[in-house]
Amino acid sequence: MFLTMVWYFVWFLWIFLVVTVLVDVFRSHDLSGLAKAGWTIVVVVLPFAGVLIYLIARGDRMFVRKAGDLQDREAQFRAYVRDAAGGGGIAEELTKLAELRQRGVINESEFERGKTRILS
Known part of the structure; x- marks a missing residue:
């Protein structure tokens, strides 16, 4: 066997x-x-x-x-x-927006407008 x-x-x-x-x-x-x-x-x-x-x-x-x-x-x-x-999501768009603000490409008010546009 x-x-x-x-x-x-x-x-x-x-x-x-x-x-x-x-x-x-x-x-x-x-x-x-x-x-x-x-x-x-x-x-x-x-x-x-x-x-x-x-x-x-x-x-x-x-x-x-x-x-x-x-x-x-x-x-x-x-x-x-x-x-x-x-192509990403809300978190990725917010991260890109924050990077633009940190590099000085956009100012604080543009950042807030973009943030409210993304979150709404």
Whole structure:
């Protein structure tokens, strides 16, 4: 029973590794279409040797590519949130008005008029 569970666990890890290598092949921007096809054929026809050769030849850059993809996704998400949140709010407008007053761009009466306009 225990040996069967270990066998299923190892089999699951192997499938995960093959899928990870194939995903990395297709997400890699530095490979041409022909190179992607070649790596895919090698991994599918000779799975053990193909995965091991890929990990030896290109495994050191797998993490770098994955980290870059995650950073790009995070930047896109943050840009989406900024756009969805709109152009600030009352607090941001009041802060900008106070900065203008501190720099001497506007005087106290202009500050009070702007403040009442924002708050109303």
